[in-house]
Amino acid sequence: MYPTNCRYTKEHEWIKMDGATGTVGITEYAQHELGDVVFVELPKIGAKISTGQPFGTVESVKAVSEIYAPVSGEVIETNAALGDAPEKINQDPHGAAWLIKIKLSNPSEVNSLMDAAAYQAYIAEKQKETSA
Amino acid sequence: MRYLPKSDSERREMLRAIGFDNFEKLFQAIPEAFRLKRPLAVPGPLSEMEIIEYFRGRAAENSRGYTSFLGAGVYHHHRSVVADALLQRGEFLTSYTPYQAEISQGTLQAIFEFQTLMCQLTGQEVANASMYDGSTALTEAVLMAERLTGRQRVLIAHSVHPEYRQVLNTYAKNTGLRVEEFGFSASGQLAIDAVRKAANDEVAAVVVQSPNFFGVLEQIPALAEIARGCGALLVVGITEAVSLGIARPPADADIIAMEAQSFGLPPSYGGPYAGVIATKEKFVRQMPGRLAGQTTDHQGRRGFCLTLATREQHIRREKATSNICTNQALCALAATIHLCLLGKQGLREQAEQNVAKSQFALAQLETIAGVRRAFSGPVFNEFVMEFPRSVKMINAQLLKNKIVGPMALGRFYPELTKRGLVCVTETTTREEITRLVEGIDRALKVPV
């Protein structure tokens, strides 16, 4: 079910590459764990972000989750529509509810992230842990 | 003991049910060496009669029977008995923070009404449901400005309440805030030119109080312009909230930090009061403190719940906007009831009476030889007078006539010796003002 044209992090972000730029969002698994999203905080355009560091937050009524940069680079666009409609993250996390677009400082970094199959296996393992 | 609802036989029965044979077992987890082996050496137990007698005794050692002209952040205003009676309903007095919305709608709706009243008064878009008091509200407002601007330089008026500035400095010490103070001009208002010169792109907040500690209203629009000009936020503190009945609300400020004591809370020797932060909607997620929001239940009925809780410590832990947990709910409720009673007309009339009394008192005091008004700026119900001798000496004489006179400013402002801060409110009678004027006149004639 996870798009095969994306790469994934252990913190449940996805990135879809288009040349040297990438579009970043959170995964279906992440939105489900979080519950109803009520607010999204995103960086300013032009902000530099670096791999593994938080660049924004997603809030539900009773939890706040940080979003971590899958790769390093510069923010070139943010999804302004989420300001008024954070619920899109619950509805379409892999599509309309993308968060930011990044110009990667080192595009080869993407290769170290999980592909869809590996991510699927990763969350299957995680679900097994929590139900145990 | 009258507060404990168990007989000894009930206690033994419960102990047996637990499976213990003696009461010491209840504390078996506490290492023997750490258990207190003697009764606490504390006074009591006292019956209700004795408790009342004890506190009546203490009350008699205080200022009963004296007429006071003190303000300086704490004001004697009329408090309706209606508000106090309602406040003491167990449903308000003995309820917890309204996390369980279904059985806390009373508190939640009252908070929502409080937030609305505070917005109406201050001209701001959102207000929180109370901080500890004005001093901590001001500090939290500055910390909020720091978060919003990402800057750490703070320009604050020397005429902000001295104890409020002390609190800010305590918090600033470990957070990297650099607080710089700016003096006042002959009007008693902040010396604006100096602030304009100092303003740059490192400034997080320009901070004033209006009316300031000298009772003088500040030039808010000009200060807002300076703040805006350098990308800083204007924080306005208000200690005398009744002034908002007549004074132009600081709507062009970015954050208001107000003390609501004047709205029906007793002076109570310094607390508890209710601080308020009011601000623009766009800043709400960086505002600390509790908020009630309107919503509906599954059947579409209107109801209220605490909202935007993710700002708070119990969720965000070390990343929270503040470590504050409690608010001053009961004090905020007192203010809400008080303001509902006063209403639009009552608040206006009260504010007008305060202005009239202070204008009268000012004029009367100026008739005394050698006594003059210290600052020329506009005042609400407090003002500074300059005397030909030390305020301490004058007050010593006034006390003999059961008058607590002007507050000597030298205590906080060494440059302002022989200046005293006088406060009159709607509760001060003409006769009392006359006694003060005569008393000061006499005091000045006592040979040194």
Place this chain on the structure above:
Amino acid sequence: MSDKITKAGRHVSQDEGLIFEKSSPGKRGMELPPLDVPPADAAKALGAGYVRAGVEGFPEVSEIEVVRHFTRISTWNYAIDYGMYPLGSCTMKYNPRVNEFVARLEGIADEHPYQPVDLSQGCLRILKTLEDILKEVTGMDAVTLQPAAGAQGELTGLLLIRAYLESQGNPRKKVLIPDSAHGTNPATAVIAGYAVENVKSDANGGIDMARLAEIVNADVAALMITNPNTLGIFERNIGEIAKILHAKGALLYMDGANMNALAGIARPGDFGVDVMHLNLHKTFSTPHGGGGPGAGPVAMKKILGPFMPTPVVIEKEGKLAYDYNRPKSIGRVKAFYGNFGVLVRALAYALAYGPGMRQASEDAVLNANYIRKKLEDVYELPYKLPCMHEVVFSDSRQKKNGVSTMDIAKRLIDYGFHPYTTAFPLIVHGALMIEPTESESKEECDQFIAAMRSIAEESATNPELVKTAPHTTRVGRLDEVTAARKPILRWKP
């Protein structure tokens, strides 16, 4: 309605809108005496630029409407005066009415913080007496009453530690906090300028001693511990913990939120604590009032005394005064002298009990253990030790039928009780945290137990009933999601 619900009947309440919706021009609920000085033209006195028109939208209602409005909405609240409020960690005990009475006495309520010290001897005596009592109860050497609430007390405590360590040459970098701690602890540490390092609990819910010994080093300023901890368990190794910290020059901070289990039984000062705060609205019975005001005095050992907030109450030849000249002080944390009115109430409480406070602690622990014993066969008890003043279950058994701790809590409302604390401490998944306090009779405890057992049964036989509770309140579960997405934070016409 279930015949198992013995405490609550149908909740009678009247509808009531917002006060603003009752407003009509010209009505008022308070009148002032006629002005006895010449009226002043405000525009002239202040200058036209400084004056406003009337407050737009402000309510205009009569006295009786105000009385009815607040009386009606008050009935929508649950309260201690109605019954048990088993909120773990919140210590919802009876709030004696005499405390309210004495706080309102003429000569107490009307005192101004800047009136001369000679005219404030009664206020100062109240402060001094309370300080002395708190010193004795905690086994400490000094007390400051200035902090406005527990969280501010915590901050004061950490600033004291910081100032002390600075005076020793190095403020150090981090504060250790167990994973079972209240959220305020980490939030406070950050404001005091410290990094936070979490310490995992061991299998018994206590501090992992081996781990502690490993991580305490010269960078550690303090450990913030809650004892009894939030599982209601007394930290058995507390003496050892203090030794480990002290050996490395670090201090032991105790969150006194759970002091209600210890007053008269054991003293933190005797088991190695260097500094702690007390929540007077918990242990010392001052009313919560729907969320405050509180008071958070800080008690400390001698070494921290010089750094206390100013002013400090001192006594010379029977006369009380303030000492402002304390060069090592951390400064002020609040204007004036603390929440005096709250301190008055706390003193009235302490005087009522005297040394008998011990009995209150004992009854609180008795109630918690009684409830533990009577519910442990139907609710999962993750830490099977005898508890102190509170007991923590988990919803793991009920979860199998899809019923969560929140659902059980909401169903309790139908049975006439306030919910317990849900989902805290974080180390217990789906926690039910129950603190009955000493104020509950055996009868009230038994009714609570019966309600909890009945809900456990419902969770198995009719989980939907529990999951959609409460069923008898004015409003059902509220849409918190919309409230947070599109906040409406004030009334608008």
